[in-house]
Amino acid sequence: MALLEIRNVNAGYGKGPDILRGLSLEIEAGQSYCIIGPNGAGKSTLLKVISGLLPPRSGEVVFKDVPFNGARPDQVLAAGICFVPQDQAVFPEMSVRENLTIGAYLERDRKVIKERMERVFELFPILAERASQDGGTMSGGQQQMLALGRALMIDPAVMMLDEPSLGLAPQIADQIFATIRELEALGITIVMVEQNAVRGLELADWGVVLDLGIVRFEGPADTILDDPRIRELYLGKAVGSEGTT
């Protein structure tokens, strides 16, 4: 039984056309997934649907055998799925400590909040150093770490990351990828969209290729990396390019 199932989902924005067209995908517990695909394939849209930000037009999202139809983002989060969006993920006028505190908004036990914050500070020593600095005044990489740290505050079962390395200098991106590896080691199921497809696939257990709103291929990440057709179609351009979804 899959931890998270996306069944035949159609979704789009406003009165626009469907971006996801009957997409189905199964996410197994404890695995890490990298979703790749060309611009407009629906990668970010998929994450938005799962997180509850964008209600699907049809189909369903099922988590631990419970369908989530029309669940609000806070309900999805309470179930254990958190989402770190592409950009502007932090609260700019709150300190690092406040940003982390609000990450545990759904947790009312102050002792638990404190323990989790200490764990986050262990994982990200830079956040401990800058605990009283405003989120908005930190560098892009530090803000991304803060966003990851804040997501950890809810102690999620599934963490969805939308382009975690977007706009970051290569060394900083390396740090973020190293951190994601640590999150995997903590047993968190990772679902990541990454514009740097090769790096993302190297990190992940399972690769998913999206195109035109459906899953075109999926398989073990190393198989996808080695597949000459996929390399040519989907990875050739992605290497070193700055494309976003």
Next chain:
Amino acid sequence: MTEIIQVVIFGLLLGGVYALFASGLTLAFGVMRIVNLAHAVFIVAAAYAAFFAFEELGIDPIVSILFLIPLFFFLGVGVYLTFFVRIEGSPRYVEMTVLLTFGIAIMLEGLLGWRFTGIFRQAKPSYLTDAFFLGDYLIPTGQFYAATLSLVLLGALWLFLRFTRTGYGIRATMQNRAAAQLVGVNVRRVSAISFGISAAFAGASGAFMSYLFPFFPFRHWQWIALLLALVVLGGMGSLKGAVVGALILGVASSLVVDQIGPGWGPMAFYAALFGILLVRPQGLFGKELAV
């Protein structure tokens, strides 16, 4: 010099009250992106409540704050859930709120005019004409109460936003709505509460208006222009900005009234606004628009 300080004191007393009047408006915009053109008519409605409580029941306007705050809080929540939830997902949400609140303002103004006629009202508690000396400076008692209590209420709001869980949720929604949803803030609930608080502040403001500023139903248009100016000056949605802006403009207009003449007060107010916005188009504490 003494005279200047005296005038500055008058300006600060006035500005403190303006700050309270504008705070609810800026909160509604900051959290919910609602440009509430009905905010001033809420204040006028509360002023009527305070006025009649004083005239008919002998309840002091300041004491009436105790019932106006909860009453207007629930009215605000009710208005939010009745009207604003319907247009929540609209891509033209901000523009729709302008039209919607414009309609509410006209409707409420009509109701007030129908029930209470268009004549000027002013509650006249005993301290209205009292004053006391602080050192060399004259302090009008009624204004002193109003300004002090306004700052107390604003302080309470600040503590609430800073240290309570709901306050965290409200601030998070103000700063980054999408991210607030993603950390589990129920944005609709937080918005309804914020609109309630905004209306509650209009309720408290009305108590002060009832004896400080003579009012009649149509008066609210004049007030909303002034309050919107304060909100824009502070930086749309910034509470700190609205308070600082209100104090600055209160002092500026008092100084001009003293030095040049009473007719120049309102002009000074808008001229100062104009000048500040030329230098800081985003307002005192607003963020520059991303290009």
